[in-house]
Amino acid sequence: MTTLPPPATELSADEARRLALRAQGFLGAPDRRAGVRGVLRHLGAVQLDTISVLARSHELIPYARLGAVGRAAVEAAYWKPAGAPPRAFEYWSHAACILPVEEWPHFAFRRRTYRARPHWGHHLPEGAYEQVIAQLRAEGPLTATDLGGAKRTSEWWDWSGTKVAVERALMYGEVVCVERRGWKRVYDLAERAIPAELLHDDLDDRECLRRLVRLAGEALGVGTRADIADYHRLKAEQVDAVIADSGLVPVSVAGWARPAWADPAALATPPRGRHRTTLLSPFDSLVWERARTERIFGFTHRLEAYVPRPKRVHGYFAMPVLAGGRLIGRVDPAREGRTLVARQVTLDGPRAVPAVAQALVEAAGWVGCTDVRVERIDAAELHGPLTKELARLLT
DSSP states (O other): OOOOOOOSEEEOHHHHHHHHHHHTTOBSOOOTTTHHHHHHHHHSOEEOOSOBSSSBHHHHHHHHHHSSOOHHHHHHHHSOOTTSOOSEEEEESSSEEEEEGGGGGGGHHHHHHHHTOOOOSSOOOTTHHHHHHHHHHHHOSBOHHHHTOSBSSSSTTOBOHHHHHHHHHHHHTSEEEEEEETTEEEEEEHHHHSOTTTOOOOSOHHHHHHHHHHHHHHHHSEEEHHHHHHHTTOOHHHHHHHGGGSSOEEEEETTOSSOEEEOHHHHHSOOOSOBOOEEOOTTOGGGSSHHHHHHHHOOOOOOOTTSOGGGOSSOTTOEEEEETTEEEEEEEEEEETTEEEEEEEEESSGGGHHHHHHHHHHHHHHTTOOEEEEEEESSGGGHHHHHHHHHHHHO
């Protein structure tokens, strides 16, 4: 059993919650000068997902922190500008994520793991890998369609040999995705796309893990070993091997059953400032880990998009509502023309009405809607007050 050092300090549950909110960019003035790129650097990873209701998740992440930032500006901040070095790359972190290009060297441990992997879910036809590399070298950045087709049939999992090859090359680090076009990955050779000073696997596994553990701790503010491991999907033993040398400090948090670690810079300054009121993507890193979300906010969050319709409780893409540093409800949104439709709303009592209305109106304006309509609400007596408040804000 690993012997843990004594806690450097004791935190109340409220202090831990506020540290987490500030670390994730929801408490205090947003850094608008750094913009979307600053959000990406600060979080260290922004999750991608195919679902698009109000917008795709990687657009919702900066919106939740900065407000109504232009959606074209979001894409421009992430992906490689024409004729310029890339700002980010896509790789496997917490899931498929956009990552700051500066972190390429620190994912060498994962690239090595993939290269040593003996078994894969898709068969790689002989010669397909070499063909993909040769085609990218000759023709420049290409999608899987450009390379010869992503799928053999209409089934999403039935990848073509070309798709298997280019995805294998992506995981190995010989190919990199530095752009999405119409949601398709655009692949290029890493040797051409990644800046020369970053294009190496020189760091050993320990150094890579130490960096990612530190980044996770900074992005979380304070977290248990499980919280920190989950951020970049590390193994518990990987965290244990390096956390003592990561620069994070041990703390105890009232009500937390497990020891925790915190960013010393976060501990040095009390978290103060204005709280953001906003809808959150279910894929937002504030609520990535369900046990952590329940521990910090007393809020049970589950994405129901993959749950059969009859078994859904809160809706297909229920978005938690953050206000005053608390998670106060959920909204399952949709769009009908210029109307944002709240298909289903769950509120944590009457006091949540003004904040939920504010979040809905701001989100509507961001996506070009001029009206908001509420269809269902868990507490029928709150439908009238919510509709009234929406009408006031929209007038």
